[in-house]
Amino acid sequence: MKDLPARRLLLVHAHPDDESINNGATMAKYAAEGAQVTLVTCTLGEEGEVIPPELVHLTADKEDRLGAHRIEELAAAMRELGVTDHRFLGGAGRYRDSGMMGAPQNHRENAFWNADVDEAAAHLVEVIRSVRPQVVITYDPQGSYGHPDHIQAHRVALRAAELAAEPAFRRDLGDPYAVPKIYWNRVPRSAVEEGFARLRASGADFPGIADVSDVPGVVDDVTVTTEVDATAYAAAKAAAMRAHATQIVVKGPFFTLSNQLGQPIFTTEYYELAHGESGAAAGEREHGLFAGVAS
Numbered sequence: 001m002k003d004l005p006a007r008r009l010l011l012v013h014a015h016p017d018d019e020s021i022n023n024g025a026t027m028a029k030y031a032a033e034g035a036q037v038t039l040v041t042c043t044l045g046e047e048g049e050v051i052p053p054e055l056v057h058l059t060a061d062k063e064d065r066l067g068a069h070r071i072e073e074l075a076a077a078m079r080e081l082g083v084t085d086h087r088f089l090g091g092a093g094r095y096r097d098s099g100m101m102g103a104p105q106n107h108r109e110n111a112f113w114n115a116d117v118d119e120a121a122a123h124l125v126e127v128i129r130s131v132r133p134q135v136v137i138t139y140d141p142q143g144s145y146g147h148p149d150h151i152q153a154h155r156v157a158l159r160a161a162e163l164a165a166e167p168a169f170r171r172d173l174g175d176p177y178a179v180p181k182i183y184w185n186r187v188p189r190s191a192v193e194e195g196f197a198r199l200r201a202s203g204a205d206f207p208g209i210a211d212v213s214d215v216p217g218v219v220d221d222v223t224v225t226t227e228v229d230a231t232a233y234a235a236a237k238a239a240a241m242r243a244h245a246t247q248i249v250v251k252g253p254f255f256t257l258s259n260q261l262g263q264p265i266f267t268t269e270y271y272e273l274a275h276g277e278s279g280a281a282a283g284e285r286e287h288g289l290f291a292g293v294a295s
């Protein structure tokens with residue numbers, strides 16, 4: 001691709017914090033190696049809980065300023081990862097955090113859960129056709145743990161990849177481009193069990209320890225097609241997660257969300273290749289996202 005970086009990675013996430021939790025080490029690794037890493041976040045996380053007592057006044061049911069605050073948290077996290085291209089789908093505040101599945105906020109008119117998928121996807125088509133990523137990362141169809149914004153981010157990302165490749169679709173949004181590889185965030189059960197064993201053995205001081213089912217996207221090991229060992233970037237991932245201070249508390253190689261349940265931080269991050277050709281031999285895992293793709 002003329003004048004574009006040789007490697008181009010696009011991540012599509014629902015809230016500020018998901019990118020660091022799921023892919024922080026991967027993002028830091030590829031950014032450090034000179035790839036263009038582009039993050040599109042679909043909402044500002046306006047409906048989140050807030051951990052630090054001194055910031056609870058920001059919540060939606062009080063001053064409703066959490067979204068603006070999380071824009072700054074996200075910018076700080078991107079600085080820790082060395083990522084310079086991060087955007088909000090349709091512009092900051094276009095789609096609002098829908099709250100957890102079943103919450104009254106799901107029914108707000110501007111909730112991302114109520115977005116027209118094709119209209120939202122058109123915003124992402126423009127990004128895909130300009131960045132022209134070889135790799136797109138998003139959630140699985142169940143949105144990792146069933147959060148409506150994660151499910152919707154999956155739907156919008158997959159629809160945008162389809163439309164971006166369609167020559168007859170909105171040429172005002174750029175020249176058609178077919179994304180070679182699309183991955184879903186996953187965590188193999190064996191890695192989760194090892195991580196929790198490490199957490200329990202550490203005696204780390206958390207109010208509780210999460211259950212394997214609390215970890216988004218846990219699947220049988222055989223479902224995982226790709227792993228990215230970015231352990232060299234463990235400190236960057238922890239610092240990025242720590243930057244999301246309203247949502248995450250980091251203690252060494254472990255963290256909690258606002259539910260105060262300890263979980264391990266993964267620095268090998270795992271994926272399922274949902275679209276495209278694996279760059280590994282048959283039956284083998286890929287050890288990188290760009291395996292087998294042209295520049």
Ligand SMILES: CC(=O)N[C@H]1[C@@H](O[C@@H]2[C@H](O)[C@H](O)[C@@H](O)[C@H](O)[C@H]2O)O[C@H](CO)[C@@H](O)[C@@H]1O
Nearest residue numbers: 015045047048049097098099100257258259
């Ligand atoms: C990681 C993630 O997707 N966080 C979302 C999620 O936050 C959770 C939610 O507040 C839940 O009630 C808590 O028990 C849990 O600890 C939180 O992680 O949902 C929020 C509201 O949609 C969202 O803002 C946050 O980014």
Ligand SMILES: [Zn+2]
Nearest residue numbers: 014015018147
């Ligand atoms: Zn989320």
